[in-house]
Amino acid sequence: MLKRLASYLKGYGGYAIASPLLVVLETACELVLPLLMARIINQGIEGNNMTVIWQSGALMVAVALVATVVGGYAARCATFAAQGLGANLRRAEFEQIASFSFADIDRFSSSSLITRLTNDLTNIQNVAIMCLRVLIRGVAMTAASVVLTLAISPRLALVVCVVLPFMAAALGLLMKVCFPLFEKMQKALDHLNETVQENLVAVRVVKSYVRQDHEREKFKDANDGFTAAGLNAVLRMVAIQPVMMICFSVATVLVLYNGGNMVLGGELDIGYLQTVTGYIMQILMSAMMIGMAVLQYTRAQASIRRVFEVLDAESAITGGGADRLPAPRGRVEFQDVSFRYQTDGAGEDVLHHIGLTVEPGQFVAIVGGTGTGKSSLVNLIPRFYDVHRGKVLVDGLDVRDYPLDALRSRIGMVLQNNVLFSGTIRENLLWGNENATQEELVQAAKDAQAYDFIMSFPEGFDTYLEQGGVNVSGGQKQRLCIARAMVRKPAILILDDSTSAVDSATEGRIRQSFRENLKGTTVIIIAQRISSVQYADKIVVLDEGTVADVGSHDQLIARSPIYREIYDSQQEGGSGNG
């Protein structure tokens, strides 16, 4: 996993290599200081030699100066490497997601993809910094301290080596105990947050059912659960510092006692006593740091896995490579099409053996109840999803043979869940066609019955839309989305239930302008209202994933029981009682 992460250091590899080297150098400098200090004591003070003191002192200052600069650079390199890694990874992930098919997006869900690109990446970046600085420094420090102590006195090194495993065991045990407790605490926290979130989202329901006390109880349980889990973990975790303190003190005192006796026995120079206690301090701090770094890495593993999951997802849909593309005319043909969302065998077909032909320039409407497969059907035309069986042909060529952008640029699609992007109205309309002229934008806006309200804004086409288009009404949003699709001048225009928030009169005018201005364009609409579909050249009635009937309004009224039922349900106000 680490190796793979490292491959995303491209462009920042120099920093990634330099940083640990510099850290090791800095560590070496820091560890030389107590040795020089020992020289001052042993030869200077105890040996009454002023020159040694001055020399050693000057050397210490020089070493410390070098360490300052090196340390600063090490930090710089570590940060640059980690941020570079984050940026590369984020970019790779974004580009991967951009290539996802609709099925991939559905599988991961938008909100999960967002978390994977934001929180998860931040976690990974933090871990990278941790590893590059803290972990390497800790390991280098511990190793060098042990080696140097060994060089000074094997007997004192033995003392260190007795305390070290004990300390590691104590730390390890604490972490082993605490880690699952922290996970429990996190779960309790998630539950707490979920409770609050639910309460906030449903505040109207809570108030209108007067359930405040009920909600308070729920929250109290979640809150108490969180506190109990938190205390459980924290009360154990706070033992770490005292335990470390005890380890340190035991080691220090052992060194003082043993070392003192060695000094008296002439086996050790007195100056090394403080050197070794200094090293013990360093080892201890390093051990804590290593522990923290490992903990953070363990926690981030989930994030790393989740990011790699995205990167590893094979996009199911890639463009075809047809050499010659037919001229765009707007003919659509479904040949015995079956479709399912899950292709891994578990899914059930949502469309069964659909056969349907839409001629260029036709106005075709699709009706049917919720969940009968209307959206699924039209989503196959721009190849948002792939068919399970059968073929979808656009202008006579299988959609799977088109390069994706060539296919989709023939189609103007207004999706059911419409999205506008932050930016001006003009910028949003230009999504349809970057090179559209102002006249074309105006025409599209007029056709979509959006021109009047656009011009009623003080800044007209330059009105800034907030994210998600929250500053326009639902109906206005839908009309802007229609205009955006029309700017494209597509051969095929598909509207998936995209006038539901537009009032009937305006909708009628939109339909009128389709008829007048989009003569050569194939229009396929999905609609709930009979009024929206009754003048279509062809009405397709879907029922449970099959084509129940195709015909004109009058034909269907005469022969399709489903169509007549839909019609009746909109003619009569309910079942007539009241």
Add this chain to the structure above:
Amino acid sequence: MAENKAPRGPKGGPGPHGPHGGPRGGFGKPKDLRRTALRTMGYILNRPALLLASLVCVVVSALLGVAATYLQKPIIDSISLAFKSGQTQLPSLLTSCLQLIGIYLLAAACSYVQANLMAQLAQKGCNRLRRELFDKLQQLPLSFFDAHTHGELMSRFTNDADNVQMALEQSVVSLISSVITFVGVVVMMVSLSPMLFLASLVMLGCVTAVFLVFGKRSRKFYARQQAALGAVNGNIQEMIEGLKVVKAFNHEEQAKTQFNSLNEEYRAAASEAGFYSSAIMPVASNLTNIGYAVTAVLGGILAMGGGGAAGFTLGSLVIYLQYNRQVTQPVNQISMQMTSLLSAMAGAERIFAVMDAQPEPDRGQVTLVPVEKDANGSLSKFSGQGRPKSWAWKVPRTCALSLVPVLVGADEALTELGQADEENGALKLLPPGTDSKTGLWVRVGADGTLTPLTLAEMAAHGWAWKYPGPDGRMGLHLIRGAVRNVPGEEFCYTELRGAVRLSRVDFSYVEGKPVLKEMSVYADPGQKIAFVGSTGAGKTTVTNLINRFYEIQGGVITCDGIDVRDIAKDSLRLSQGAVLQDTHLFTGTVMENIRYGRLDATDEDCIRAAKTANADGFIRRLPEGYHTMLTGDGTNLSQGQRQLLSIARAAVKDPPIMVLDEATSSIDTRTEQHIQQGMDALMEGRTVFVIAHRLSTVRNADCIVVIEHGQIMEKGSHAQLMEEQGRYYQLYTGQFELD
């Protein structure tokens, strides 16, 4: 310290994640540090003994830490002395070492006790803080929730409460401990050698300067980094949410280009900010090392020859050098803790701001109580057996409403009746409820003249509430149900029927932008009133006023003749049910979700309600039927199914007044037809307010109110409105004959 404001989005407005783009919920200075700090401390002050014990432990463990270092001096000195005098044994070494270890153990014990106690205090204090915050949220009016995003309120519970907890658990103690350690170490250093301390002071100055300079730069770059992060994350959110549109328009390349430039901007800003914050530690610690070297030389010279006159021995030098290292730690700690303490206080201030927000006004004294109603229509106390069938408004005689007998004339014109006494040949009206000596009843004319009543009139009298309207003038409001008015009882009772009247109601969400103007709508018990109009015309607003989600600015709304402001809010809302456009379900089983409508409903009640709403069929087909768990607002159900559940939930509540706001909008017309029976059953015998996009669903209403721009354009039955050929006619026919 922290000069920066919370990072804002590129357009100057709130960032893409609201004002909390930052990972720690933004930082900023608390406005009134002293007050906030005191109030926060209040949450751990309820157990003063524990707090005191903890503080004693902090002080003791800090002082012991300083002392432990000092104890090494005699050890080293005695070794040095013994070595020079040629001794090979030092019996006192073991004792000194044992002393030292004793002190360390004591310090460790104190530190553990302290951390343990503080963790308990902080966790329990924060538990209370969150609970009080949540309790408060339950009391706040909807206008508060309109003004604050969910994310913003969520971060009160997550980031802000977290920061407060951290601060209480660690920062406070750490601050105290640092100050004591710092003072203790400085005292020891000065007493060891004032001259060396001067050298240390210079070093300390340098280190502090590094902290200040780097800290300031780091904060400056951090603000820039957070803004860049906000921009990247905002872009991610927008593009991923709109990814299907991006793909439909082949916009992938443009999206990548835009993202890459934002990503690169963030990387550059974050690298810069990260450099300063991560370089602080190595640079400062190595500067300390330079100080260490300088002190080593000076101290070495001082200690040469056994310490000379100043008594500065080898042991002094060794421990001085240790102190020299220790003294920068508190400085570092204090600067770190101050930052987190300030951001915690800023968080606490935001929490307190919510806690101090005005709760929903509720001065209502009228409450809803179960009653028994006998065959004669008289009301008596609920026996407490079974489910109450009848409900009544319980009105204290002391409140502003007075119950008066009235004569009901044509068009429900009301004439007040009262008892009167003859005084000096003129009639004098007695206050309601007071008996006249002569038993004389009079009727009060519009001009105040009193006319004695006939017996026939007496027998036909009804009841009304009398209270001042918004203009201060007394008004009479007819009571349609049974009345219990027993002299001597502190309360009178009137039957809950569900008559709702809006009279000349003015309302605006934001001052100066009226949403409803002089709106008057009358609904008699059992009537179905439909609101029709374009989006934003004010249809939903009307229903939000009936249950008093918002306060009206003018006019009056009555329920069974009682001003809704006089009814306790909980009681008012218990009398009403609602199925709203946006359905919200809760984590729990299907059964629990239906039972949310009435907590004491039995399983059978819930299933019956589900059958009423035509939800029983699909529920039974769920993997575990009524015991299927719903998670995340019922995302495992279709929109239509969720709507059916919310209809069942309303059905189980069984209120006399029902609001259906686009309740069937996400159900297709054919399915709607199938659940129509359920809907009709739900509406049967209730006062219903219905808002529907589809005109076909409102056709059979008793009264259709066409609203445009907050005003009533026309109202009447379907037939009347069609005849008038006005706005409704246009809308209705528009659906079928557009060309």
